[in-house]
Amino acid sequence: MLGTQIRPAGPGDEERVRRFLCGLSLHTQTLRFFTGQPSPAASLVRALVAVNERRDVLVATTPDGEIVGHAMSYQGGVADVEVAVVVTDDWQGRGLGPCLVRTLLLRAFVRGARTVAMDVMGENRRALRLIRRVWPDARMTACSGAVEVTAMIDPAVLFAEQGSVATPLTV
Numbered sequence: 001m002l003g004t005q006i007r008p009a010g011p012g013d014e015e016r017v018r019r020f021l022c023g024l025s026l027h028t029q030t031l032r033f034f035t036g037q038p039s040p041a042a043s044l045v046r047a048l049v050a051v052n053e054r055r056d057v058l059v060a061t062t063p064d065g066e067i068v069g070h071a072m073s074y075q076g077g078v079a080d081v082e083v084a085v086v087v088t089d090d091w092q093g094r095g096l097g098p099c100l101v102r103t104l105l106l107r108a109f110v111r112g113a114r115t116v117a118m119d120v121m122g123e124n125r126r127a128l129r130l131i132r133r134v135w136p137d138a139r140m141t142a143c144s145g146a147v148e149v150t151a152m153i154d155p156a157v158l159f160a161e162q163g164s165v166a167t168p169l170t171v
């Protein structure tokens with residue numbers, strides 16, 4: 001998508017992730033974190049780049065290296081992995097969010113995950129549409145203003161979609 005690239009995040013991304021968070025509108029921050037983050041805490045920034053055997057993090061970057069999308073998965077309680085995704089306001093609506101989620105799920109599937117969960121605010125129609133597209137059979141449970149989404153990870157859908165882009169990590 002206009003030269004953006006999806007790659008794993010690393011400790012060297014802390015400053016870029018901090019800038020990315022500061023650049024999100026309050027609305028987008030609230031949809032992702034369920035609260036506004038006008039000045040993101042250092043602990044949050046660190047958590048968003050921390051990768052280990054239980055957590056995977058991807059970032060979407062522009063050709064000049066700025067982060068415009070972030071997605072993470074972590075071993076969950078209600079499913080093998082829970083995922084969360086956010087795209088900066090100016091880049092929303094260009095298909096980056098679904099691409100990040102699919103790439104994240106492919107990586108989780110390869111590591112053995114078979115079920116996925118995501119918590120979404122009930123009013124977040126955009127994210128709910130994305131989920132219906134990526135996981136048509138998702139189960140959605142409403143709970144105090146939020147929707148808990150659970151689904152099976154379908155490798156056939158993921159690999160088919162992945163094959164439609166130029167290289168595995170370039171969109």
Ligand SMILES: CC(C)(COP(=O)(O)OP(=O)(O)OC[C@H]1O[C@@H](n2cnc3c(N)ncnc32)[C@H](O)[C@@H]1OP(=O)(O)O)[C@@H](O)C(=O)NCCC(=O)NCCS
Pocket residue numbers: 028029031032083084085086087088091092093094095096097098119120121124126127129130
């Ligand atoms: C949800 C989100 C990740 C989707 O990523 P994206 O890259 O925008 O995804 P898409 O390009 O597929 O766009 C999703 C839909 O929103 C619409 N959209 C996106 N930006 C828009 C805008 N500024 N105005 C109107 N519609 C817009 C798209 O047309 C698309 O609609 P469709 O489903 O009818 O085709 C992104 O909107 C986002 O970061 N939201 C805030 C964080 C969040 O909600 N995270 C999910 C919970 S963890």
